[in-house]
Amino acid sequence: MQAHQFSYKAVCQYKFFRSLKSFVCIFKLYFSMDEFHRLFEVDSRSRILICTSCQYAVVPAHLSKHLRTHHKRLTLQQRRAIISAVDEISILARVPSDVVYPSPNDPPVANLPVYFDGLKCSSIDSRGVPCSYICRTPRGIREHCEQKHSWVNSQKRGGDARSKQVHARNKIWTENHACQRFFRVGVWQHYFEVAGKT
Ligand SMILES: [Zn+2]
Numbered sequence: 001m002q003a004h005q006f007s008y009k010a011v012c013q014y015k016f017f018r019s020l021k022s023f024v025c026i027f028k029l030y031f032s033m034d035e036f037h038r039l040f041e042v043d044s045r046s047r048i049l050i051c052t053s054c055q056y057a058v059v060p061a062h063l064s065k066h067l068r069t070h071h072k073r074l075t076l077q078q079r080r081a082i083i084s085a086v087d088e089i090s091i092l093a094r095v096p097s098d099v100v101y102p103s104p105n106d107p108p109v110a111n112l113p114v115y116f117d118g119l120k121c122s123s124i125d126s127r128g129v130p131c132s133y134i135c136r137t138p139r140g141i142r143e144h145c146e147q148k149h150s151w152v153n154s155q156k157r158g159g160d161a162r163s164k165q166v167h168a169r170n171k172i173w174t175e176n177h178a179c180q181r182f183f184r185v186g187v188w189q190h191y192f193e194v195a196g197k198t
């Protein structure tokens with residue numbers, strides 16, 4: 001009888017601690033997911049994950065490193081919960097070609113900076129399709145035009161180098177376009193034009 005009472009008590013304690021453990025797990029998971037929603041936004045149209053704190057999109061495969069590097073205050077539990085939540089979001093682009101970019105007339109994408117110094121290539125190919133490449137440095141647009149359109153800078157040597165590059169007499173680009181970028185790493189990063197403020 002004594003042994004039976006002891007084992008009954010032990011079972012009760014076991015069940016209690018097991019439910020307590022489950023409750024703590026759910027509690028931790030809830031707050032971990034709270035961190036996910038506090039930090040990230042999924043843009044399902046562009047198929048990207050935006051870190052609203054860092055203000056750029058994070059490649060899913062780089063998420064673990066991103067959290068370790070830029071969000072050090074997160075616990076291991078919170079980082080793991082965020083990573084497994086992102087693993088479940090099948091709509092996110094896993095390769096650069098999966099990303100869907102807005103059209104130039106679309107409003108800026110929320111939670112990302114908008115730059116108003118975009119230099120946009122105005123070249124049009126033989127089928128009438130505009131190139132529309134856009135970047136933010138005179139060197140970048142010059143190199144693009146040289147490499148993609150065999151453009152040759154007709155500007156004479158000498159004078160202010162930056163002014164010369166931006167204002168080349170035969171330039172095939174236009175200035176001051178509103179633009180944004182999603183990613184900041186390697187082949188994932190490039191600028192795209194958006195509608196400017198009206
Ligand atoms: Zn971040």
Ligand SMILES: [Zn+2]
Pocket residue numbers: 121122123131132133144145148149
């Ligand atoms: Zn071009």
